[in-house]
Ligand SMILES: Nc1ncnc2c1ncn2[C@@H]1O[C@H](COP(=O)(O)OP(=O)(O)OP(=O)(O)O)[C@@H](O)[C@H]1O
């Protein structure tokens with residue numbers, strides 16, 4: 025690798041590392057990008073950059089990473105992928121202190137003495153404006169520079185210093201909030217280590233993805249996260265590479281193909297030989313995903329940004345007009361100092377980040393400002409059933425053997441659990457935990473294949489074994505249910521969810537499970553209605569009568585039953601075509617496409633990795649209350665953003681008018697204007713609490 029070893033540690037303490045990154049100084053326009061890259065490293069807690077000094081300071085969690093690994097990560101950063109993100113000098117408390125000293129100097133020292141410190145402190149701000157002009161951009165920095173230069177040229181160091189201090193303070197506030205929220209969010213978005221099935225010594229076993237070594241054969245099915253790069257040995261599957269390419273249409277991969285770590289299996293089963301375990305490539309996609317979520321610009325943000333930049337031209341024109349009429353330098357400076365684009369520009373991202381922060385601390389991960397905007401606009405909520413409106417942990421209540429000698433029931437459960445171990449479906453988890461409770465042994469079986477929304481196929485002593493829904497066994501394997509219909513009906517009447525098991529296309533037994541509606545479900549639906557959502561829909565793969573029963577019980581407007589993953593997508597699409605703006609709440613592998621299709625996808629806490637990746641928001645607690653919180657926070661955020669914009673415009677237009685009429689001294693104008701800016705920022709900041 026070309027970049028190897030150009031990044032060197034300068035200073036290190038336990039949990040803290042300072043490095044010199046020459047590239048950072050050479051490519052300052054990539055500083056924002058780099059920062060998010062660093063934040064996405066496993067275990068990194070905070071990042072501070074000083075591009076001019078080519079320095080970066082990282083603090084990290086020593087349980088999760090160490091200096092060696094961080095340096096390896098640093099050296100493997102692919103700079104060719106860098107995107108320009110506006111370079112924001114990182115102010116620190118010290119800068120504000122210096123300004124305070126400068127401010128005191130202009131207040132108490134004779135003018136001659138105050139000039140030097142004032143000019144020294146202000147020079148960088150002016151340089152930024154000049155820089156912006158050099159890039160042929162008419163941005164706020166230009167106005168700031170103009171106003172400051174004007175004050176200095178006129179020898180008014182007090183006004184200049186005051187403006188400078190307020191500008192710095194405002195940006196400092198902004199940086200502090202976004203830093204805190206970025207750090208918190210990137211920590212939450214880090215994937216956890218999870219279990220992976222591998223084939224070792226001819227046997228399949230479950231290990232932690234951390235224990236994976238090159239050459240391991242990983243057995244992957246729908247919903248699984250691919251923990252390392254590798255080559256497909258057997259099988260065919262659809263891989264969702266959204267986390268890597270941003271493209272949510274899955275790609276087909278079969279024997280011989282290469283698959284990337286961090287992507288997910290959406291459908292089908294494959295065996296993959298791990299070839300780049302723990303390699304940089306495995307974290308690259310995760311890093312990209314986090315970087316993008318953090319730097320994603322919402323629509324409102326883009327609109328306010330444009331508005332802000334237009335304001336610069338307006339202010340310039342107003343200043344020029346006033347000066348042409350009055351030839352009054354004071355008025356000119358006063359007008360320039362009321363550039364209110366910064367309040368517009370800064371307050372929106374801060375408000376969004378504050379809300380993301382607040383959401384995270386109350387158990388909800390919102391992936392960016394876009395998610396907030398969409399959430400505020402929805403009018404329809406579609407719920408998945410199993411694991412969403414019902415508890416993820418179901419209970420096995422009956423194990424029925426259809427064998428003549430009914431002693432078989434325990435073995436039946438043991439077999440089912442041994443196979444279901446390979447699935448993460450709520451039904452599968454229930455079967456496994458029932459077997460564990462009875463301390464049943466593991467029964468050897470062949471490779472397990474998961475057919476999404478249907479069930480599992482495996483092999484037992486040379487016999488084909490199928491376990492899953494009645495539809496799966498009957499329609500796909502032509503298994504006869506007639507002889508047992510009485511027993512089946514009996515359990516169905518009790519509202520049990522049934523799983524069927526067949527050996528060599530003979531029905532051998534069934535497992536009855538009880539799924540309980542979440543205690544909070546009814547309340548949550550009621551609260552959503554109070555928040556203006558009048559269309560609540562249930563969408564499930566389960567049977568008609570169960571869906572109907574639940575819809576009635578929970579006061580749900582409409583339901584769609586026996587939906588396949590594809591029909592789930594088309595149902596949501598249909599709703600959107602009718603003009604509904606849809607939030608989908610779900611948890612399963614088969615929910616991933618519909619989570620993407622919906623305007624807002626919200627994944628439950630116990631969701632599969634794929635569902636969490638596909639979603640715009642993820643609940644961090646196993647409760648539906650987060651759905652209400654999400655909506656409330658989004659509405660609150662948008663109200664805040666809009667009122668900030670209005671407030672800024674009204675107040676500043678007033679100030680500008682007064683300035684143009686010559687009623688304000690430049691100092692007062694700067695004070696009023698920057699005061700409103702900081703006020704608006706504080707309002708946005710307050711949304712964190
Ligand atoms: N791992 C599994 N083991 C056995 N059967 C399964 C498994 N996964 C799915 N099935 C069967 O396929 C059916 C449909 O599954 P799917 O995941 O689409 O729906 P669901 O989770 O039961 O309901 P919902 O759509 O409300 O989440 C299940 O009801 C079950 O009978």
Ligand SMILES: [Zn+2]
Nearest residue numbers: 478495496499
């Ligand atoms: Zn089918």
